[in-house]
Amino acid sequence: MSTDKKEIYIVEDSADYRQLLRMIFTKSLPDYPLRFFQGGSELYQFMILQSSETYTGRIPGLIIMDLNLPIISGTDMITLVRQTPPNKNTNWNGIPIIILSNITAQEQVNKCYQVGADSYFVKPADAQELQALLKTICHYWIDHNVLATP
Structure with a gap:
């Protein structure tokens, strides 16, 4: 896969779950670049940085987010993302x-769909089910879906 592949932003406050996701992506989905955020406020701060005219890093192609997040809830974060004006990136x-x-x-x-979520999945209890779900999500949203440009 190409090195210009868009980045997947993962917003998850549980360190254990972030580690599980990192392990699954490293072993089964290594071609998908990731950026982890511990919560919505961390993601929002990065969105401001990424909006800079001088930003040269990868751009996001997908945000996978937990709903229970500290400081800024998942639904509030969806609203913030959807209300952020497009930029050159x-x-x-x-x-x-x-x-x-x-x-x-x-x-x-x-409520998630009302504020702008594209899909909602309940976290599988089994790691193999989670791996299969993440493969499906990545193949659909990163490999096949075409996004609008700014």
């Missing part, structure tokens, strides 16, 4: 946002 409103959460309440799922 990124059309934030067009970046796919995938929720990967333990929350199964339909009202929370509905």
Whole structure:
């Protein structure tokens, strides 16, 4: 796969779950560049940096986010991403946002879609199921989906 592949932003506050995701990507999906964020506020700070005219790093192609995040909740973070104006690097409103959460309440799922999530998945309990889900997500959203440009 090409070295200009867009980066996957993973927003997850659990260090253990970030480590599990890192392990799965390293072993099974090594061609997908990742950037981890411990919460929405960290992602938002990076979005500001990434919006700079002098930014030369990879651009995001997908955001995979937990719903239960400290400081800025997942739904508030989706709203912030969707309301961020496009810049020369990124059309934030067009970046796919995938929720990967333990929350199964339909009202929370509905709220995520209402504020701009593109997909919602309940975290699989089994690591092999998680690996298969991540492969499917990456193949669809990174390899086959075409994003709008700024």
